[in-house]
Amino acid sequence: MAATKNAKRAKKKVKVIHFIDLFAGIGGIRLPFDEFPNYKCVFSSEWDKAAQVEYEANFGHKPFGDITKIATEDISDHDLLLAGFPCQAFSIMGKMRGFGDTRGTMFFEIQRILEYHKPKAILLENVKQLTTHDGGKTFSVILKILDKLGYHVKYKVLNAMDFGLPQKRERIIIVGFRDAKICESFSLDFDKIPYNLKKILENDKDVDKSLFASPMILEKRKARTAGKEIFYPSIWHENKSGNISILDHACALRTGASYNYQLINGVRRPSSRELLRLQGFPDSFKIAVSHQEIRRQTGNSVAVPMIRAIAERMREVL
Secondary structure (H helix, E strand, O other), rough: OHHHHHHHHHHHOOOEEEEHHHHOOOOOOHHHHHOOOOEEEEEEOOOOOOHHHHHHHHHHHOOOOOOHHHHHOOOOOOEEEEEEEOOOHHHHHHHOOOOOOOOHHHHHHHHHHHHOOOOEEEEEEEEEEHOOOOHHHHHHHHHHHHHHHEEEEEEEEHHHEEOOOEEEEEEEEEEEEEOHHHHHHHOOOOOOOEEEEEHOOOHHHHHHHEEEOHHHHHHHHHHHOOOOOOOOOOOEEEEEOOOOEEOEEEEEOOOOOOOOOEEOOOOOOOOOOHHHHHHHOOOOOOOOOOOHHHHHHHHHHOOOOHHHHHHHHHOOOO
């Protein structure tokens, strides 16, 4: 009898959670969900060609292109929508139509997909400044739209540094559920995990010589850090005014930053692998594009351990 019951339990199917990955970049939001055996990505979209190459090398398929050109009904049915969406167009919208209208923005693409497919849950990520843009009106519109679409949400600004990564990177996380009770039981409060810069860094002898700063840059750094406490390992960060801070972590990786704005131990720029590690990508993550592209892609990506912690919480309640 016991053997029969065990056999029935073994045959019982675990529900598969289908999810989609929008504005996918190189897959930083998708990666933790892929680690769950009963989660399956059924659609992804990313317009950037180099990011598509990197994504395909690591996930085995090329994302569809520009989401604005993909019909809503052509997107697979799904239980969960993931999106690290851009929000640049809101400033234009504020001047032209006001924040009651999201047409012309990338958030509208999320809105139309949610209206049609009505997934059980959503996970959205954006820059911290979204919460204060235009005095908070932008964020207020987003929350009101999600509410009208039937989503109960929790949101919080989280920092990659609190999830074991030596990078100060603050992002607004929005998690929503169609079930109010599930949302009520969900929390975005996490215990802090200590970080260690040493674990991120490669040995200088293994790093491409082109990443080492020129003698002129080194002299400038030396002059501007005179009298400051210098320790190793460290990252020397130069702000817009030219002041140098010697830190045990990186400042937020950025796509448009000066090539020398962060120097490891004051002598070189981070390697491609180090940049990926600073975002929490595993060393098994393949590098299929140039260092310049990795630098741009990691500046646009997410802190994987932070998303993993959220994903595990979402898995528990779903």
